[in-house]
Amino acid sequence: MIQKFFWGLYEMFLGRPIPANFTNDYREVVFPNTGLLLIIITLAIVLIYYYVLNRMMSTGLYKTQHWVMFLVLNAIIAFIIPVVQVNANGIDTHSYTFMFAFLNVIYSLVLFFLFSILLKRGSVQAWTTPVKWPNKK
Amino acid sequence: MLPNTKFYSIHIALIGLLLTLAGCYTKQSAEEERDPDIAVPPQGRSSAEAPAEPTELQEPSTVHVNVYLEISNGMKGFMPPVVAGKAGTEFQERMNRLVSEVQDGRYVDRKAFYLAKEDAQGKPVLDSVSYNVIKKYIANGIRDDVRGTPLPEMLRAALQQSLDHEAVAVIISDFIHGPSDQGQFLSLDSDIRGALREAERQGLVVAVLGDLSAFHGTYHPAVKKPEVRRILKGEQIPFYTWVIGKQPDVQVVINRVFRDLPQQQAYFGFAYKTTPFSALLKSGNFKPAGIVYCSSRNADPCTSVNLQPQPDEQVEFTVGIDLSTLPANMQRVAYLKQHLKVMGNGCRAAMVSVIATDEGIRATPDLARYTHFVRVQVTQLTANSGSVYIQLPHVYPAWVEKWSTENDNNPIKEPGRTYQLTKIMDGVQALYRDQSDHIFNVSVQFNKAD
Numbered sequence: 001m002i003q004k005f006f007w008g009l010y011e012m013f014l015g016r017p018i019p020a021n022f023t024n025d026y027r028e029v030v031f032p033n034t035g036l037l038l039i040i041i042t043l044a045i046v047l048i049y050y051y052v053l054n055r056m057m058s059t060g061l062y063k064t065q066h067w068v069m070f071l072v073l074n075a076i077i078a079f080i081i082p083v084v085q086v087n088a089n090g091i092d093t094h095s096y097t098f099m100f101a102f103l104n105v106i107y108s109l110v111l112f113f114l115f116s117i118l119l120k121r122g123s124v125q126a127w128t129t130p131v132k133w134p135n136k137k
Numbered sequence: 138m139l140p141n142t143k144f145y146s147i148h149i150a151l152i153g154l155l156l157t158l159a160g161c162y163t164k165q166s167a168e169e170e171r172d173p174d175i176a177v178p179p180q181g182r183s184s185a186e187a188p189a190e191p192t193e194l195q196e197p198s199t200v201h202v203n204v205y206l207e208i209s210n211g212m213k214g215f216m217p218p219v220v221a222g223k224a225g226t227e228f229q230e231r232m233n234r235l236v237s238e239v240q241d242g243r244y245v246d247r248k249a250f251y252l253a254k255e256d257a258q259g260k261p262v263l264d265s266v267s268y269n270v271i272k273k274y275i276a277n278g279i280r281d282d283v284r285g286t287p288l289p290e291m292l293r294a295a296l297q298q299s300l301d302h303e304a305v306a307v308i309i310s311d312f313i314h315g316p317s318d319q320g321q322f323l324s325l326d327s328d329i330r331g332a333l334r335e336a337e338r339q340g341l342v343v344a345v346l347g348d349l350s351a352f353h354g355t356y357h358p359a360v361k362k363p364e365v366r367r368i369l370k371g372e373q374i375p376f377y378t379w380v381i382g383k384q385p386d387v388q389v390v391i392n393r394v395f396r397d398l399p400q401q402q403a404y405f406g407f408a409y410k411t412t413p414f415s416a417l418l419k420s421g422n423f424k425p426a427g428i429v430y431c432s433s434r435n436a437d438p439c440t441s442v443n444l445q446p447q448p449d450e451q452v453e454f455t456v457g458i459d460l461s462t463l464p465a466n467m468q469r470v471a472y473l474k475q476h477l478k479v480m481g482n483g484c485r486a487a488m489v490s491v492i493a494t495d496e497g498i499r500a501t502p503d504l505a506r507y508t509h510f511v512r513v514q515v516t517q518l519t520a521n522s523g524s525v526y527i528q529l530p531h532v533y534p535a536w537v538e539k540w541s542t543e544n545d546n547n548p549i550k551e552p553g554r555t556y557q558l559t560k561i562m563d564g565v566q567a568l569y570r571d572q573s574d575h576i577f578n579v580s581v582q583f584n585k586a587d
Contacts, residue, residue: 016428016586019424019425020425020427020428020429020430020586021418021419021424021425021429021430021431021454022419022430023428023430023443023586024430024431024432024433024434025434028434029434090419
């Protein structure tokens with residue numbers, strides 16, 4: 001079920017895995033691993049940014065530029081994970097691998113933004129980062 | 138300063154998280170799956186096929202062999218007395234090696250040697266002799282005066298005795314039929330079939346090896362006109378070695394005891410029901426083309442694939458097959474190229490190439506198990522699932538036609554022919570006609586890739 005979800009999520013834009021003989025490795029291992037890690041790590045970074053750095057501690061990292069720094073950090077991790085996953089499973093590297101990593105970066109940006117919007121209201125210093133919307137105070 | 142140190146410690150925490158999570162869907166390696174110590178429920182292959190394998194494939198380490206040498210007058214020319222300084226005939230050399238391998242070779246357990254002749258009533262007699270006696274016959278020639286032995290009777294008697302002894306029958310003869318009643322020529326095929334009926338009933342197989350040897354002496358043709366007999370001085374006359382027994386035993390005899398076989402070979406009743414094979418989809422040596430992947434990620438061997446040929450990209454992949462138990466001449470690439478068939482059920486499939494293993498391929502452990510590699514092409518699917526078959530059909534050996542003649546009266550003009558050999562072989566062929574059509578049949582299941 002989870003495998004099917006991530007398989008669809010990535011193949012929606014990437015098409016069938018190439019080289020095709022590693023289709024099962026992508027679908028059963030690499031896509032679900034990458035997708036799950038993407039969600040967990042993005043959520044963790046968002047939580048750390050809003051709740052640890054800007055609530056439990058007062059680090060002064062509440063500006064949008066700081067938020068962007070964490071967004072980029074998450075994107076870098078999101079690029080590295082697929083490449084590592086592909087190599088760790090003995091799959092021949094192909095330009096598909098990098099398209100996949102690139103798509104994962106885009107998903108990481110979207111997800112980071114989404115989590116930020118959902119969770120920023122609980123932050124003390126950064127509840128308006130990156131934008132004030134939808135919170136009103 | 139404080140924010141910065143926090144920042145780095147978060148970094149470290151993140152990397153730690155990444156490392157712990159990296160293993161959530163790890164690839165299970167093929168080695169792990171093969172490991173017998175791991176208590177995983179047996180997969181389809183190991184539970185279903187494992188019990189069948191030993192009976193089918195494992196050759197016994199030793200076999201019992203009965204050797205029958207026909208010693209009618211017609212055989213005398215193959216065995217002229219050997220004199221120093223003059224080489225023996227091919228027949229003598231080959232037979233000497235054969236009986237020596239049977240006597241002293243490590244693959245033969247119980248052995249017995251017989252001289253096949255007929256008594257005054259025309260009944261076949263099988264004289265049990267020692268190794269030294271049969272060796273003497275081969276080297277010094279036949280002194281006895283024995284008229285032509287009727288073929289079917291000799292085969293029947295030798296077969297029955299070998300069945301009783303649970304031994305492989307090795308029958309050496311020129312197979313020139315010499316019946317007392319000429320009418321028997323008409324029914325030669327059905328008589329041969331009748332004589333060997335018990336072999337088929339008991340699940341035995343027949344291998345026929347044809348060879349040529351110089352012939353020095355009186356030649357007794359089957360067709361008695363114009364000459365009843367001729368004196369030959371080294372013309373090439375065929376002789377045959379028939380091997381009858383259980384398939385694994387016969388394999389041991391022809392592959393290990395005889396070793397160098399003549400080019401002319403014919404096999405009847407041979408079938409290999411469990412030929413080890415695997416679609417090779419992740420091997421660096423044989424890269425597949427098009428959309429094809431193993432249905433199960435870790436299957437080893439991979440016997441089921443998912444595929445989807447595209448109009449502009451056909452599917453091609455390689456199947457490794459272990460044919461090491463097949464008779465040697467069937468393992469030749471030229472033979473396989475000519476006779477191997479790739480057929481699809483639910484798809485259009487064809488064979489691209491077939492190669493034998495070599496040093497480079499054997500260096501890859503996963504490929505060392507297979508002796509041959511068949512490249513298969515699938516151009517179109519006609520159903521969502523089906524099979525790709527790789528089959529080796531029973532082929533009537535072409536040499537039989539060439540070695541057969543309707544008139545063997547003049548071997549000087551037409552050397553290397555045997556009277557009505559086709560008819561003799563037809564008789565054996567008819568015996569096994571209703572058995573499986575293929576020597577082996579490998580089927581790779583497929584599903585349309587989703």
